[in-house]
Amino acid sequence: MNESRREPEQFRRECFTYSRYLIGQAPIDYVVEKYCEYHRMPGVFAGLNSDRFDRLAVRLSARAPLLARLADTYASRFYKRSAVRKKLVLLLALLECSPPAFHVLDIPDACSRPGMYVRLGFRACLYGVMLILSWILFTPLRLFLSVPRDAPGRGDQ
């Protein structure tokens, strides 16, 4: 299958996986269509996949919400302008404008203030653990993919 035919399916997969990662729900068709529409805009797609590691991280992260979290956690510290992060922010922008997803972003958990502090602390600790895991997973990949593929070999001499 050539790249242009594969892309819409890849975008849909990204949109579904990222939405489950961000708000725990699948997106409605309107959000998926808007997500794809953004990627169809001239110049956008190239700007979102700047290097080999970026492309691999997007493909990996679209497979499951857990992989999306790992890729995003890595990007949050070590690659803030990565394609994964940009696509997630794009989707967050679409979700916050669209019913019913925006309700999920508006409502806090129902619990006491001390309970809330515990929950926030727990999520912060979980982030720390995920950061270590993501560093172990993605750093070697990034180093490997940063080696130029077309480095001069014997045949070029």
Next chain:
Amino acid sequence: MLDVGHKRPEPPNPGDDFTSLKTNQKDPVEYFLGRKFEALILPGHEPEYYGFPPSKEYVFTKPGNFLYRANGFSPLVSFAAGGLAEAWTGGCYPFQERELIGFPFPYKDLAPWYSEVARRIGIAGTQDDLAKFMPLHDGLMEPLDLDEHSAVLLAAYEKRKQQLNEKFGCFLGRSRVAVLSRDLGNRKRCDYLGRCLWGCPSDALYTPSVTLEECRRHPNFEYQDNTYVSHFRYDSGGRITRLVATSLDTGQTHEIEVGRVVLAAGTLSSAKIFLESIYRDSGESLQLRGLMDNRQVLAPFVNLKLIGRRYEPKRYQYHQIALTIAAADPIESVHGLVTTLKTALIHPIVPGIPFDLGTGVYWFRNMRAALGLVNVNFSDHRRDENYLALEADPASAQTRLLVNYRPDSSEAARIREATRTLQKVLWKLGCLAPSAMMHIRPMGASVHYAGTIPMSADSATLTCTRSCQSRDFENLYFVDGTTFPVLPAKNLTFTLMANAVRVAEEAF
């Protein structure tokens, strides 16, 4: 009146609140993010905490004729009907007596016009601790209903007022805002739809296009829009005879005979017309020195008492509280507007939380009602190294405006000192303001430009009389920031309005 005059689009679903707009519109993404996603803020952009929505795009659209180059300055200009204040947040600060130092008239000459403007446009406010920094005037309406977070902050201030006043020189109170708390003429009172940033559908939040519409109903007022005035022609006696304007519909240039000319295009655009006119006549390229603007620092904070609370979407969206950190000389005092987070797009904010986005979203939705932002203003003074001039634009063979700005050497220390005090004050109010989240906005971002042809008691060229009459062209007047000789740490828009009415009464 000659104006480019880009028009505000009609607000959709005027009765809908912020939440209903998302539900009731066919394409909410197009409304909130734009047809080409122009309001989408992706990682890698400048770390502003909000962007202008597509519905305000008309305010900042420039005709191709207006060219500029800037050093150390991020200029914003507007060619909208109503100008830059179409996108303001309604903060109304009268200047104090001491802040009018350099103006060739005392406070008492300006005071009645604050009251007059307040009566005309509607300003909500009250007498409180800030009255000593914002003189009271007539025409104030009762204040708007407070949102919960602002009420919590004011209650905390009341408890610790003495310590905050004496130790930190900090005073809190209600911000005065150009918003109707009761009906005025055809305009309805604020109905708390939470749509202020996207454009108030009831005109409860005043913008100058409201006054323009009133003027247009007057039989002696003629309004010609889609017209770009590039310069004027004058005779050997220094009297302006004609304006040279281009129709943006046809591209044709024409000349209009004039008696008196009042420039109100904004400090940068008025300067461009002024400089271009002299350049075209004599080939002389002047510098207008003394450009000023308020440096602004954005200080986000979390109110620890409100974590886990639900936010209130049906509220007035902008600031309801102001604060002052007083200095010995009032002109060096620091003034800030406190905006508690209510309705807003969250995607520019969540990536700033130092986690992955999943955790960031979780933290944000549980802390949203606890978040706020202080927009701190710093004063500025006229200095020769900050100037406007003309230069040739190599790409178009036209002239372009050169904007040159360099902060004074004490600025960094002043910002450091003020932000430290602010952090301590916020802590006393039960709030945490992390240093890492503070953002020093680029010079030019506050859009409080002033000072290039100042009012002066001395009869020098490139100055104005107290009636804002040019000393270089006898029938030319300025009624924008061009003529202000100093810039306290305050939004100057209300004083611009009061001064314009004063000039109209004195000179016409």
